[in-house]
Amino acid sequence: MKILHLIYTHGIAGAEKYLLDLLPGLKEYGIHGEVMCVCPPVHKNKVQLYCNRLNEKGITTELIPTSRTNILNVAKKVNRYCIANNIKIIHSHLFNSDAIAVAVKIFFNKKIQLLSTKHGYKESYFIKNTDSIGKIEYNLYYFITKFVISKIDHNVTISKAIADLYYNLKLTPKKMAFIHHGISVDKKIIKEEGVKYRKFSPQIIIVGRLTKIKGHAYLFDAMPKIIEQFPTVQLLVMGEGIEHDALNIRAEKLGIQKNISFMGFQDNPYAFIEQSDIIALPSLYEPFGLVYIESFALKTPVVAFDVQACNEIIVHNETGILVKAKDSKGLATSIISLLQNPTERNRLTENGYRKYVSYYNTARMIKDTADWYNQLQIAVK
Template sequence: MSESKIRYRLLFFLTSGVRGGIEEHALSLLQHLPRDHFSFALACPPELIEAMIDELTDLPVTVFPVRATDWTQWRETLQLHHIVQQFRPHIVHCHLFRATLVGAPIAWAMRVPVIVETYHGREAWRQGGFIKGRFVIDRLVSCCVSHIIAVSEAAARFLTEHKRIPVNKITVIPNGRDLRAFQPGRRAGSAIRKRFQVPASAPVLGVIGRLETQKGHQYLLRALPQICAAFPDTRLLLVGEGSLYAALQAQAKDLGVHDNVIFAGFQRDIPAFLEAMDIVVLPSLHEGLPLTAIEASAMAKPIVATAVDGTPEVVRDDTTGILVPPAAPDDLANAVLTLLQRPDLAFRYGAAAHAWVRQQFDLQRQVDETERLYLELMAMQKR
């Protein structure tokens, strides 16, 4: 059989049960990698399978529910071993540290030819102490990994400078999105505003992301009273679910802005929600390379974002949006007010963002580069 006709078995392994940017990243690869080169399997928690069931149903993907998040879960770890034994993958692709920690040694011990990790950005929770802060375990586990994909230049720098991973073991493949789904001017946003009883003239700020500490919602809420003082009809539209739902609701009440905040929960039609927003805000404390920034830019929305990790690689300060320091409510408020007070500037940023992401962050580019890396790594195994 010729090289072009070989179909490699590719197993994706994820440990999070929540559907977020990383999970969308993996799903996009499953949807768009060429089926003439690969057959697919996905091993992940059953909650994630349920969250993605509509998309997975239409894909030729073998799905294995498993919750192997660390080595203390010996039953789940043994289950993952059985999955690898059953599917016999040529390539195991792990996403995030916990997946690599468990999945890479199992795949290596079972002689899987190629083991890939996608590194989505620094783990801010891993600070201090010999075990957490020095990344000794990361370097040990990396011995089981054939190659690491970094989703941004910032992520690659963190791997080399802090985790001390060799440069020749890292390839930067920036995140991408299927931009055909993100077309401004669909007028779907007016239906979203009507659904949540937002006046047509009210400014709408939007955050799309899990309600977790990393995403920085609490700092934007602290900025909101200052914004509402100048623009009282402002609405803050929060799209996403997470463990901080109750805490953020309580914070909004304490700050006196509860009536200005809309908790929309998890939503599938992200382009429509972006259309409803005037300004997209990313107040994150850390990011790999944020998909929301790509999607908002594709919808020609101006962005206010924190200058963390890979975000400046998508949001260009004073060109497609405004970058501010993380955990800085006053800076968030001032940046938002600048765009609300200057709609001409907001429009210019949105137009520039639209052009920028269509040049740099189309999904097909990410898929092509990932496929090329897989095939190169497999070819190296045959030498």
């Protein structure tokens, strides 16, 4: 089976990491994937680095820098590539890629088979509806999404939470199948790098884009109470985004600037996570949340809000601690309790690590994906 994976991207995030881990392993099942990356011209160099990483893993990759408004022209190029390389299946990832794939089928190649992985939904929807996820908002994005889904032959999601969301929004007549992410983390490589990533004691870390949906503000509000108990505590804020200035101002108002380190983007976040006492992830919603299972793999105890899909991955008081959403006091209490109890931290991390080894690994993800493809084999031959 030969498949072209189509992704409109600005750089490496969850969907891009997913392809890096997935495609090389699928070859063992006779499923050969190629990748076409479409990106805005301003991000060409960054995306080229991603393409290079795919090439290093033996995945043939094509890069098309173009505006996302140029859908028909891109669709024509995608179709030409499929014809030239005898590809009859396109597997798209993310909203813009789905739209391009559907344009290929409608305007250029009605026989092409379309598959799609749903990695999420419009982020502004989650920010606006954190207390009413599943509420339908009838807008242009909604209607385009519904039309595009109707033209795709087979859809799959990365979590039960996303499958439930699309069904509750009436975007699909029945719930889509879901395949959880899996990862591979070599802790030996991290430790052998010889770089000191333990900068403070105690050390808390939050990893993710600086956007409202990631809940940084609630963690900042929890910090004064944590600092009362641990004056030398330092929160490493890893990531970049539009909320950076607002969070800086919040830190100043709370008087916690000395206990906050804005780290920006880091090439090796795993090393910082592995060396931290706790990773706090107070997202208000996650389509999946790779960093949760990365924490399992790195044996760093995780404290998160009890929201979808966080509670799909973390079992409260077994593989992590879940706190009521938007509860900064509860967040502070849970973090303080874990900092005071290394035995409990160790129990949680050992349970999380066992879950990573037994389930949240790339081998399981690859097999589940191969099985899904093979269930569709009659339709896609």
